[in-house]
Amino acid sequence: MAGDEENPMKDLEMFIKELAEKNDVDPQKAIHIFKIISDPGNTEGYSDDDIEALTGYKQAEIRRILRLLYDARIARYRKGIHPSYGVARYFWSVDSNSINYMLLKRKREVLEKLKQRLEYESSNEFYRCSRDGSRYTFNEAYHNDFRCTRCGSLLVLEDNSAIVKALREVVERLEREIEEDERKVYGS
Numbered sequence: 003m004a005g006d007e008e009n010p011m012k013d014l015e016m017f018i019k020e021l022a023e024k025n026d027v028d029p030q031k032a033i034h035i036f037k038i039i040s041d042p043g044n045t046e047g048y049s050d051d052d053i054e055a056l057t058g059y060k061q062a063e064i065r066r067i068l069r070l071l072y073d074a075r076i077a078r079y080r081k082g083i084h085p086s087y088g089v090a091r092y093f094w095s096v097d098s099n100s101i102n103y104m105l106l107k108r109k110r111e112v113l114e115k116l117k118q119r120l121e122y123e124s125s126n127e128f129y130r131c132s133r134d135g136s137r138y139t140f141n142e143a144y145h146n147d148f149r150c151t152r153c154g155s156l157l158v159l160e161d162n163s164a165i166v167k168a169l170r171e172v173v174e175r176l177e178r179e180i181e182e183d184e185r186k187v188y189g190s
């Protein structure tokens with residue numbers, strides 16, 4: 003969890019993997035195509051034919067993946083004449099502004115979840131079963147007479163200050179990162 007936001011490329015690959023899985027597309031192929039079109043040497047864009055030649059994937063599959071990446075605002079295209087075929091083709095590349103914006107949006111979502119978790123951890127008291135590790139909030143423990151619902155053992159008050167401290171550190175670091183990213187994305 004804490005390491006993900008440090009590598010934007012990894013985060014983006016995770017996003018593409020999830021996107022592909024949700025749409026019944028092979029995630030490895032989607033990531034492969036993304037890597038091809040995001041290559042820094044790709045200044046003119048790659049056509050479907052170019053990608054087919056590079057990967058051996060079926061045209062229909064390639065188009066489907068490009069369309070997904072386009073809808074997610076990761077890929078963009080320009081229309082032009084293919085230098086080898088002399089016919090009109092779409093040339094695909096990545097939209098780095100839009101990618102930066104999307105990554106920032108995802109970081110904000112992660113931050114929001116972490117803040118909620120921090121709030122939950124710091125505003126509740128937790129009880130733990132020393133036998134099987136089950137965890138209960140004060141209310142849950144109270145309603146079960148401070149006994150574990152699984153094994154009946156007496157529950158003990160848990161010191162979650164280490165969890166709270168770790169969460170607070172991640173939240174603060176992510177907030178600083180987001181501030182930096184915002185300066186890059188919105189350019190001030």
Ligand SMILES: [Zn+2]
Nearest residue numbers: 131134150153
């Ligand atoms: Zn138990």
